[in-house]
Amino acid sequence: MSEMQLTGVAPRNRKLKTKSTKTKNPKLFIAVCTIPALLLTLVFMIIPTFRAFVMSFTDATGMSDENKFIFLDNYKYMFQDEMFLKALSNTFKLMLVVPVVTLAFGLVLAFLLTQTKLKERGFYRTVFFFPSIISLTVVGIIWSFVFHPNMGILNNILSSIGLDQLTMTWLGDSRTALWCVAVTLIWQAVGYYMVMYIAAIDGISADVFESATIDGAGYFRKLVSITIPLLKEIIGITFVLSLAGTINLSFIVVTIMTGGGPAGGTTVLLHYMYTQGFQNANFGYAMAIAIFTLAFAFVLSFLSRLLTNRAEG
Amino acid sequence: MNIINWITRLFLIVATIVLLYPFVWNLLASFKSNTEFLTDPFSFPQALHLDNYVRAFQKSKMGSYFLNSIFLVVLSTAILVIFVVPIAYVLTRFKFWGSKMILNIYMACIFLQASYIMVPLFIQVNSFGMLDNRGMLGLIYAVLQFPFAIFVLSGFLRSVPRDYEEAAKIDGCGNTGVLVRIIAPLAKPGIVTVCMLAAMGFWNEYPLALVLIQTDSKKTLPVGLANLFEVQRYATDWSALFAALILVLIPTILLYVVGQKQLLQGISAGGIKG
Numbered sequence: 001m002s003e004m005q006l007t008g009v010a011p012r013n014r015k016l017k018t019k020s021t022k023t024k025n026p027k028l029f030i031a032v033c034t035i036p037a038l039l040l041t042l043v044f045m046i047i048p049t050f051r052a053f054v055m056s057f058t059d060a061t062g063m064s065d066e067n068k069f070i071f072l073d074n075y076k077y078m079f080q081d082e083m084f085l086k087a088l089s090n091t092f093k094l095m096l097v098v099p100v101v102t103l104a105f106g107l108v109l110a111f112l113l114t115q116t117k118l119k120e121r122g123f124y125r126t127v128f129f130f131p132s133i134i135s136l137t138v139v140g141i142i143w144s145f146v147f148h149p150n151m152g153i154l155n156n157i158l159s160s161i162g163l164d165q166l167t168m169t170w171l172g173d174s175r176t177a178l179w180c181v182a183v184t185l186i187w188q189a190v191g192y193y194m195v196m197y198i199a200a201i202d203g204i205s206a207d208v209f210e211s212a213t214i215d216g217a218g219y220f221r222k223l224v225s226i227t228i229p230l231l232k233e234i235i236g237i238t239f240v241l242s243l244a245g246t247i248n249l250s251f252i253v254v255t256i257m258t259g260g261g262p263a264g265g266t267t268v269l270l271h272y273m274y275t276q277g278f279q280n281a282n283f284g285y286a287m288a289i290a291i292f293t294l295a296f297a298f299v300l301s302f303l304s305r306l307l308t309n310r311a312e313g
Numbered sequence: 314m315n316i317i318n319w320i321t322r323l324f325l326i327v328a329t330i331v332l333l334y335p336f337v338w339n340l341l342a343s344f345k346s347n348t349e350f351l352t353d354p355f356s357f358p359q360a361l362h363l364d365n366y367v368r369a370f371q372k373s374k375m376g377s378y379f380l381n382s383i384f385l386v387v388l389s390t391a392i393l394v395i396f397v398v399p400i401a402y403v404l405t406r407f408k409f410w411g412s413k414m415i416l417n418i419y420m421a422c423i424f425l426q427a428s429y430i431m432v433p434l435f436i437q438v439n440s441f442g443m444l445d446n447r448g449m450l451g452l453i454y455a456v457l458q459f460p461f462a463i464f465v466l467s468g469f470l471r472s473v474p475r476d477y478e479e480a481a482k483i484d485g486c487g488n489t490g491v492l493v494r495i496i497a498p499l500a501k502p503g504i505v506t507v508c509m510l511a512a513m514g515f516w517n518e519y520p521l522a523l524v525l526i527q528t529d530s531k532k533t534l535p536v537g538l539a540n541l542f543e544v545q546r547y548a549t550d551w552s553a554l555f556a557a558l559i560l561v562l563i564p565t566i567l568l569y570v571v572g573q574k575q576l577l578q579g580i581s582a583g584g585i586k587g
Contacts (some may be wrong), residue, residue, distance in 0.1 A: 026407060026409075027409075027490065029403070029489065030403050030407055031401035032399070033400050033402065033403040033492075034404070036396060037396045037397065037399075037400045037463075037529070038373070038415065039402075040396065040452075040456045040459070041419075041422065041456060041459055042458075043435070044452075044453050044456040044457065045422055045425055045430070045456065045457065045459075046422075047437070048430040048433035048437055049384070049425065049429075049430055049433070051433040051436070051437065052429075052430060052432065052433040055433065056493065064457040084559075107414055107493075109325075109328065112325060113325075116317075116318060116321050118482045120325075122326075124325055124329065126573060126578075127329055127332060127333060128328065129334075129577065130569065131331045131332055133513055133565060134517070134533070134562065135357055135516065135517035135519075135538075135561065135564060135565070136517065137517070137519050137535035137536075137538055137539050138520065138535075138538065138561055140337070140539075140556055141538065141539070141542050141554075141558060142335045142339055142558065142575050143335065144404075145335075145338075145339075146335055151350075151351075153338060154336070154468065155334070156355060187331070187332070190332075191332070195577055207425065213490050215529060218317075244424055246582055248426050248428050248429075251428050251520060252519050252520065255519075255523075255539070256390075256539050270428050270429070273431075273432065274431065274432075277397060277431070277432040277435075278432075280393055283432060283436065286432050287433065289437065289505060290429055290430070290431075290432060290433075293429060294425075294429045297429070298424065300424070305451075312369055
């Protein structure tokens with residue numbers, strides 16, 4: 001840094017001229033840096049959200065230009081709409097299962113990779129993280145083939161170990177279709193959260209584990225009594241992330257793997273919004289669904305901010 | 314103790330198989346001819362039917378989809394960097410009225426994702442008359458990434474020492490100069506991480522590309538692929554479909570191999586710093 005001290009006396013004269021412009025400049029500079037980005041965010045994120053909110057109180061459709069305010073009718077209709085309730089219950093089921101299983105596997109894998117000091121640790125980390133960077137579209141298509149009744153990997157494995165009677169059309173059966181979606185979502189996300197956990201565990205001092213080993217604690221004991229309590233913060237954060245992610249990503253998986261079928265067996269909130277908006281052109285109603293889902297997710301984001309603030313403080 | 318090690322190894326190997334086998338299967342299937350596949354989907358291919366890849370390219374317009382996606386990724390990433398670096402810099406280094414509020418707004422917006430505002434965005438872009446416009450889609454992609462990018466970059470910039478800027482200012486460097494000549498190079502690791510994460514997202518994005526682009530030749534890879542899948546469900550050229558899938562995976566794999574460290578760092582930091 002010492003080279004900076006000797007940059008000479010000569011520029012000082014020039015500085016006298018620039019000093020007065022410097023006190024003006026910060027404001028202009030700040031404005032130039034922030035206003036364009038803020039404007040764009042306003043136009044493409046905030047205004048659409050606002051528009052969705054307003055439109056959800058109208059009966060707007062793609063057919064006519066006349067929008068009448070019908071206030072809460074859309075929302076009232078929502079809760080009597082069988083399909084909506086199905087979408088809600090499906091989304092809810094996914095949110096119960098997917099985050100818990102994803103994070104559990106992520107945690108176990110992270111623990112295994114950090115605690116057992118295997119040399120292949122880096123290799124496994126790379127491999128397990130890989131599915132989460134793949135386009136979810138590709139994941140959906142590949143897993144459609146896994147579940148395929150004739151060519152599928154799953155049925156093939158079942159018949160080769162003699163469990164022929166368990167083979168079925170996984171995606172075509174309303175009892176199993178939703179869980180196939182869940183498995184796909186879990187499979188895709190495990191590596192992502194595993195990486196976060198590995199970083200967090202690496203942050204726990206090694207001495208803590210060593211003294212536990214000296215005291216005779218086995219792997220399982222260490223996991224339960226040391227790792228999990230100390231990781232409470234990050235588990236909380238990832239849980240909320242996973243909840244929000246499930247709502248969001250379920251749209252893509254459902255659209256590609258099942259199209260919402262069979263008979264609404266896998267339709268989720270966002271997918272139903274899509275069908276209402278783009279297939280039925282019921283814009284007003286679709287917006288109501290969107291706002292509902294958004295409010296749902298917003299509450300989650302609020303929770304996550306609370307957790308984050310606590311973590312920093 | 315050793316037993317536990319072996320159980321662990323076994324578990325990890327099983328996990329690896331579960332997580333990788335679908336890809337391997339896909340890869341093998343992409344080299345088989347259609348009849349080969351239909352007779353036995355699980356055997357090793359007898360010969361490398363590269364014509365599958367050729368058909369994937371020609372029949373299904375993979376070429377155009379590829380180019381469209383590449384165009385979008387480059388455009389969106391460029392827009393993202395140009396807008397986000399200045400605002401992240403200003404939000405972390407300057408204390409002015411509204412700076413805290415702006416930061417909070419962006420934090421809250423991180424969860425406002427494309428899927429929720431698909432419908433109103435569609436209506437809005439339609440009213441601009443800009444539907445079916447790839448440039449517009451690129452702009453929207455970038456803007457939707459602002460919150461997360463600002464979050465990561467401002468976190469990163471906070472840990473960059475101020476000494477260099479202060480020294481530069483003493484030398485008479487103006488704010489713009491500091492931004493361009495000092496901050497931008499210093500923040501390169503952070504910018505690279507943001508770019509990689511964003512580029513991945515842009516390459517894989519589906520909902521907006523589905524809704525805002527209509528003409529088939531302008532569609533992006535994920536949408537094109539999904540259409541292909543729909544069509545091929547009832548047709549019989551699956552091998553071309555598998556080849557197409559592998560083709561789509563290649564850029565992602567390349568980027569992963571090259572940028573793995575930064576990607577993983579970005580995700581870890583994002584998770585810990587919350």
